């Protein structure tokens with residue numbers, strides 16, 4: 115079954131300050147605690163076009179989620195909607211479906227080609243994701259609705275040509291949209307616009323699009339229907355509200371839904387030293403203590419490579435995701451992860467432009483503490499945007515499918531970043547586990563081989579996270595590994611870490627970037643023409659810049675607790691309880707690389723194919 119639906123709609127105010135700022139808006143909240151006929155509503159009951167209902171059924175969506183139940187009828191009724199709903203609650207379909215329905219209706223009476231909907235998103239990955247959703251939901255009316263996504267990877271000429279036929283829907287970042295409205299021969303005309311959607315509204319301003327958004331707001335015809343979707347109601351959302359709704363008041367949907375029994379994220383925290391993080395992560399993955407697919411968040415790009423090279427020492431395969439990698443590669447990694455080709459993604463969520471919410475958090479903390487704590491907080495220069503793609507933030511909005519666990523190998527620097535990170539698991543009513551490593555102050559710097567991550571303030575950040583989660587009624591539980599058992603693996607950790615030198619990391623980073631750039635170019639040129647080949651391209655190959663130590667790839671029996679794997683952990687929350695020890699955990703994979711289906715793949719297509727010109 116795709117998902118279980120949440121049954122209870124209980125509004126709670128998770129963010130009182132932001133709520134206060136929104137006080138002028140007309141508010142509609144879900145206020146029932148028992149199952150109502152409304153909760154039993156189907157997509158057809160919401161008044162959607164039959165072709166859309168059919169497409170939704172094809173997606174195996176059994177029932178609309180809360181946000182869909184609430185937002186779709188309002189949007190179909192032509193209302194401006196400002197909607198706050200938790201990560202992974204199905205906000206995309208909540209606006210895509212009514213927009214598609216509206217377009218189909220308008221086109222049934224007037225088929226003149228015109229761009230009727232503009233969907234603004236903060237990142238190119240999200241543009242891609244929304245585009246794919248539109249493709250899926252318009253599967254049964256594909257000839258009646260055409261959508262395009264604009265990215266700066268396309269030349270101006272290509273963008274002009276895409277827009278010249280007046281697609282019904284344009285998906286874009288604000289910068290790209292404004293570029294095509296104002297420059298690029300005014301390729302994008304907004305004269306006939308009927309719908310404006312701001313997705314991930316809480317992120318649009320913090321990603322630095324304020325000028326583009328302000329400019330766009332003056333080019334958009336008055337009186338069009340505007341829908342804003344957000345995971346949080348921040349001061350930024352309030353600013354956007356003023357820019358786009360001006361004097362009108364949108365209907366505010368503030369949907370805070372509790373997790374139903376057995377749903378949601380189990381949040382755990384393990385206090386450990388910096389080097390112990392490496393010990394625990396080795397034990398978790400080499401002995402397969404985590405069920406299913408996992409995203410591991412680290413503090414910066416170098417840490418991605420340190421961890422990947424460290425895993426490589428033990429024969430554990432993983433992919434990397436960060437802002438430095440070309441966008442085609444990033445999109446491909448996410449797609450393949452969603453197709454279950456990879457189990458582990460190591461992501462650095464290194465974007466450090468602090469949004470107002472984060473700034474307020476930090477400022478509040480500084481006010482609450484004395485001068486000593488000011489010295490301890492991270493230096494201002496570190497808050498600058500990380501090098502790389504400014505439109506990127508891996509923990510934000512991307513729909514990673516079926517993520518069983520999120521591991522904060524390095525704690526994020528803000529509570530809202532934590533919320534976005536853990537929101538990658540337990541999506542659409544599923545369950546998930548989030549485990550965070552926290553380095554207590556007294557253990558800080560008592561480590562050997564590792565570069566310093568963001569651990570100096572871990573305990574303070576954890577306190578803020580705990581407070582924010584408590585406001586949402588969520589608890590973060592301590593989780594303790596069995597120290598004696600885990601310690602038996604320490605010398606192997608040390609062996610592995612010694613091989614992962616700074617030089618090896620530097621080389622790995624350069625090599626991976628070079629390879630991914632090459633792949634990305636080839637992806638663009640070749641795979642557009644041969645989409646089926648795309649499946650063979652892998653991103654989890656060994657980097658091999660660190661000294662290889664074959665013996666580390668095996669786990670000798672004497673290291674395993676007699677009682678089985680569960681003896682390593684304090685229980686089985688989120689961890690696989692031992693039934694029978696899987697010998698494969700300790701044995702080397704034989705033969706070639708495994709394909710998505712588990713078979714042995716013949717060769718790397720990148721080494722064998724040549725980009726071909728199309729012959730007529």
Ligand SMILES: Nc1ncnc2c1ncn2[C@@H]1O[C@H](COP(=O)(O)OP(=O)(O)OP(=O)(O)O)[C@@H](O)[C@H]1O
Pocket residue numbers: 116117174175176177178179182199200201202203204205206207345510511512513515537541542
């Ligand atoms: N009614 C439904 N039934 C089952 N699955 C659904 C339903 N609606 C959406 N989903 C699935 O739930 C997942 C999350 O949806 P979506 O990405 O729209 O969430 P979101 O609220 O936009 O999350 P975020 O805030 O992180 O961007 C997707 O994989 C989507 O296919």
